[in-house]
Amino acid sequence: MKVYYQNIEFWDLLSLPLYFILLYLILVSIAKAVLLEDRKFINVYFLALLLFYLFIGLVDFKVRLIPYFPDTNLFTKILETGVTPSNQSIGVKIGYKFLAIPIYWLSLKSIFNYFLFNVFFFQIGIIFLAGAFNRTYEIKDQLVQRFYLILALLMPSVIVYSFTPLRESYFVLALGLFFYGLTGKNRVNIFLILGVILAGILRIQLLLYFFIVYVLLLISKLSLSRKTLITIVIVSVPILFLGLNFLSTAILNIPISPKSLALFRNIQRMNYFESGVSYPEVFWENWFDLIVDFPGLFLQFLLAPFPVIIFIPFWTKLAYFADGVYLLVILTICLGSVKYIKGHGLWLMYILLYVGMSSFFEFHLLGAVRHRLPATLLILGLAAKGLSYYFTSYKWIFRF
Template sequence: MKLYYENMELWDFLTLPFYFLFVYLVLIWAAKSVLLPDSKYLNLHFFGLLLFYLTIGLIDFNFKLIPFFPDTNLFTRILETGETPFNQSIGVRIGYKYLAIPIYQLSLRSIYNYFLFNICFLHLGLIFLAAAFNQFYAQSDVWVQRFFLLLGAVAPSILVYSFTPLRESYFVLALGLFFYGLSKKNLLNIFLILGVLLAGILRVQLLLYFFILFFVQYLHKKKLSTGLLVVLLIFAIPVGYFSLNFLSQAILNIRITPESLSLFRNLQRLEYFESGVTYPEVFWTSWFDVILDFPGLFFQFLLTPFPVIIFIPFWTKLAYFADGLFLLFLLFVAIPIFSDWRKYSVWLLFIGIYIGMSAFFEFHLLGAVRHRLPATLLLMALAAKALAYLLTKYRWIFRY
């Protein structure tokens, strides 16, 4: 039995319906507040979703359906003891401690009630992301948000992280709040600020990503001419590099140079080498070396656990395999969107920037699946748009 199930009692199951109802009402309230009007569907979707997830959780209690990650023991002990080891990151010692522990107490120290809050935060993040995509592209077709919510309901990573006491639910909520704020006319708003604050106390690396996206969206809103954009980029690239280098040193204690990036990856790789699923060593002495390796790192991060620059028997790791298949499905479905890349160029840029930044720092093959989640969710929005387009185009089939 998993560590966090060992203290389960009858009281945990008796309180479950009350938390179920609370989470359902919160999700419905949020969805109806920010999404396109679609009351009947939203009521049915979230009720069915919570029943489906609760069934998965109860099956996992007896049959170990959800994998047990190496970090799970650590986070379970933090929840149960209220203490965080000093050698952990700020995101664990501060963010997780002051977010997760109060939620666990609010759950009456019941892991199933806590998992319902996990589900709540994950799907709140998805609601805000769907609303952000609606606002970015002035969507009026409810099928886009319907498909997005449906994809989110069956996404393997969302299912898995709903039933683990890790930080992913908070990350997804931070991402959703930030993107919803980014889609507003006024870029400085409460949603964006909340997303930045939440990311800052949980995983400071996300702040670098949010900083770049804010700058990209600011330029996009200005609707500048191509010539002026080129001039601005010529000046912005060195300024951006020195700014990111400063932030990287201040936050991560890493200089953005080929040598330091190479050393960081290789040292981390050594620590996890015995796991057998680390990336190969890199030997970067110039930016040309980095450029040569970048395509392989980019696509390995994107397509993990499938082989690009390294092979593992991916079919033996079912959760990671399922997530990889889901990503391939999203890429396949989104092909019509890629053909109209000019219209969705900014959203595609958001995805590319995240994958590019993460690929530089990733050193663990299976860790890439976990850290790829934000890119998967952004890609999900494009796949939802493509599915809505296909439904409209081939709706005549369902008449017969």
């Protein structure tokens, strides 16, 4: 039995319906405030979603449906004792401690209730991401929104990480808040600030990504000719590099150079080498070496757990394999809808930027699936937009 299921008492199941109703009401209220007007669908969808997740959680208690991840023992111990080991990162010592532990207490120290909160935070993040996509492209079609929510419901990694005491639900919440704030009328607003704060205390690397995304949005808002825009980009690249190098050194203690990036990646790889699913060493002496390796690293991260540079028996890890198959389906939908989503270059840049940055640092096959989750959620927006065009003639199926 999983360690977090060992102390379950009968009263845990008695309190579960109360938490279910409370979180459902809050979730629906947030969805109606953020998403397009679609009251009946939202009411039914989130009720069905919570029932579906509750069923998965109860089945997992009996038959171990959800994988047991290596870090689970550590995070379970932190929840149950309130003590964080001193050798952990800031994201664990500060972010997890001051977010997850209060939620665990609020859950009456019931892991079932805690997992309901996990589902809750995941779904809030997804709601804000859907709202951000709507705002970015001024979407008024309910069908796009519905497809986005349904695709998110079926995403294997969201299901899997909803039932682990890890930090993924908080990452998705930070991502959703940031992007929703990014698309607001005011350049600085409460959603943006909360997203940045959450990222800073959970996974400080996200701040670097958020900074670049913010700059990209500002540039995209400039009403300039292509020639002027290219000139600005050429002039600003050295300045941007210096700024990013400063942030990377200050935040991650990693200067942006081929040798330092290779050293960081290879040291991390050594720590997990015995797992048998670490990626090969990299040897980057100069920028040319890094550029040559980049396409392979990019595809390796994006398509994990399917091997690109190396061969690993990925099919033995069913949950990861399912997530990989799911992503291939989503990418196929996007490729088949290129003519419908070709005007979504900015959103595509957000995706490529996240995958590109992450691929430099990722050294572990299973870690890549886990860390790719935010990128997959961003891709869902494009897939939902494409599906809405294909199903335009069949909207009557979705009327209720």
